[in-house]
Amino acid sequence: MGIDWELHNNRYRVKRIIRPAGWDLDVRSPFDRPGVDVREGDYIVSVNGITLDPSRDPMAAFAGMSGQTVSLQVARMEGRRESGHDVVVTLLTQGQEVRLRYLEWIENNRRMVDELSGGRLGYVYMSNTGGAGQRELVAMYYGQLHKEGFIIDERFNGGGQLADRFLELLMRPVVYNLHWRHGRDHTQPMKTNTGPMGMLINGWAGSGGDGLPWAFKELKAGPIVGERTLGILIGPATGHMLVDGGGITVPDARLYDNAGHWFWEGEGVSPDIEVLDDPNILMQGRDPQIERVVREVMLLLEANPPRMTPAPPMEDRTARGLRNIYEQN
Numbered sequence: 504m505g506i507d508w509e510l511h512n513n514r515y516r517v518k519r520i521i522r523p524a525g526w527d528l529d530v531r532s533p534f535d536r537p538g539v540d541v542r543e544g545d546y547i548v549s550v551n552g553i554t555l556d557p558s559r560d561p562m563a564a565f566a567g568m569s570g571q572t573v574s575l576q577v578a579r580m581e582g583r584r585e586s587g588h589d590v591v592v593t594l595l596t597q598g599q600e601v602r603l604r605y606l607e608w609i610e611n612n613r614r615m616v617d618e619l620s621g622g623r624l625g626y627v628y629m630s631n632t633g634g635a636g637q638r639e640l641v642a643m644y645y646g647q648l649h650k651e652g653f654i655i656d657e658r659f660n661g662g663g664q665l666a667d668r669f670l671e672l673l674m675r676p677v678v679y680n681l682h683w684r685h686g687r688d689h690t691q692p693m694k695t696n697t698g699p700m701g702m703l704i705n706g707w708a709g710s711g712g713d714g715l716p717w718a719f720k721e722l723k724a725g726p727i728v729g730e731r732t733l734g735i736l737i738g739p740a741t742g743h744m745l746v747d748g749g750g751i752t753v754p755d756a757r758l759y760d761n762a763g764h765w766f767w768e769g770e771g772v773s774p775d776i777e778v779l780d781d782p783n784i785l786m787q788g789r790d791p792q793i794e795r796v797v798r799e800v801m802l803l804l805e806a807n808p809p810r811m812t813p814a815p816p817m818e819d820r821t822a823r824g825l826r827n828i829y830e831q832n
Contacts, residue, residue: 505532505595505603508561514578515561516546523606524613530599530606533592541590546578548587570596613643615790616654619797623804625650625696632711633663640669645694652698652804654796655719658729662710662736665758666718673700674724682814690811699803700725701796704774709733714758716772721760725803727774728796734771 509518520534520543534541547555550564551573565573571594578587595603609628616626625647629636644653655673675695682688704716704727713736716727738756745751758766776799778792785791818824 504534504565504592505530505600506534510557511546513557514546514548515555515557517541517543519543521603521607522610523603524610527606527610530595530603532603533594536592539590539592540588541575541577542579544580548576548578550575552576565594568594570594570599612656612790612793615793616797619794620652620801623651624797624800625653626656627653628656629660629669629715631661631663632666632669632715633661636660636663636711637668640672644672644696648694648696650696650698651809652800653696653700654703654793654800655700656703656793657708657712657715658703658705658792660708660712660715662708662712662714664711665739666711666715669715670718670722670724674722677811680812680814688811688814696809698809699800699807701800701803702727703792703796704729704732704772705780705792706730706733706771709735709771711736713766713771717760717766720772720775726776726796726799727772728776728778728799729774729792730777730779731773732771734767734769736766737768 505521506517507519507521509516517534520532520541522532522535523530533539547561549555550568553564555561555564572591573594574589574591576587576589578585612628613626616624625644627640627643627647629639647653653673672694673696675692677690677692677695677697679691680688681691702716702719702725704712708716709732713732713734716732717736719725720727736758737754738758740752740754742750742752760766776795778795781791818828
């Protein structure tokens with residue numbers, strides 16, 4: 504149901520409704536929908552008329568009901584008085600539940616970066632370097648171009664393609680500027696951000712997830728914080744079917760850098776600043792890797808804040824003015 508459960512007064516109640524960002528609409532908790540009158544703190548009394556047994560895991564009452572429509576009896580305390588009502592909801596599948604919690608994790612990270620930076624840094628998470636990662640990059644990057652800098656999070660990146668187009672977007676330079684007669688000046692290209700960046704990596708990022716931070720480091724795009732990547736990057740692979748219906752992929756090329764070094768297969772990309780993913784800190788609702796990379800990028804931001812080039816003084820375009828400009832040049 505996209506919730507965290509809590510045993511209270513020998514009954515199960517909704518401790519927390521899992522909520523992703525407001526704009527992530529591909530999956531929502533059944534309780535996070537218009538017209539469904541269920542709140543955090545409400546008790547789930549029964550499922551399809553069968554009372555929840557507090558001596559068993561609450562999910563036991565939902566066995567075999569994945570994706571099905573069910574009737575729930577809900578009880579709510581209002582002061583000292585308890586009221587009850589029934590709601591009909593369609594349960595999530597296991598895959599939808601996983602997706603929902605994943606989206607909430609991304610949104611919580613974005614909020615953490617926003618809070619730690621005082622609203623000055625944007626946050627982009629990229630799950631891979633394939634189609635999904637490109638959609639995530641474009642959506643999150645374009646949606647936060649007003650920020651002064653960015654944290655690029657590629658922890659757990661599943662790879663895919665080489666990351667050249669990702670970095671072309673993130674490091675797109677300002678070519679020129681436009682000054683409007685009755686409007687606001689802006690850069691050209693408009694979709695660019697010249698502020699500092701930092702990247703997060705860990706040991707669950709591999710293949711294209713190795714290649715992205717490797718290129719980020721080669722381009723000196725910013726500090727890399729976290730733990731060494733998986734180190735499984737070789738190069739572009741081709742697929743081959745086997746007679747038994749299986750298949751294999753074979754790397755037909757291997758990557759090396761402009762200095763003539765092969766990629767460090769089996770070793771991965773090491774961070775500039777190693778920060779362990781301490782579970783004791785995570786249990787406190789914090790993220791030590793995010794905290795450190797935000798601190799590093801904020802130092803860069805203070806040292807060299809991004810500034811748009813101001814428009815030069817207006818020219819005298821009369822005949823006399825043009826003659827003076829010509830004589831000065």
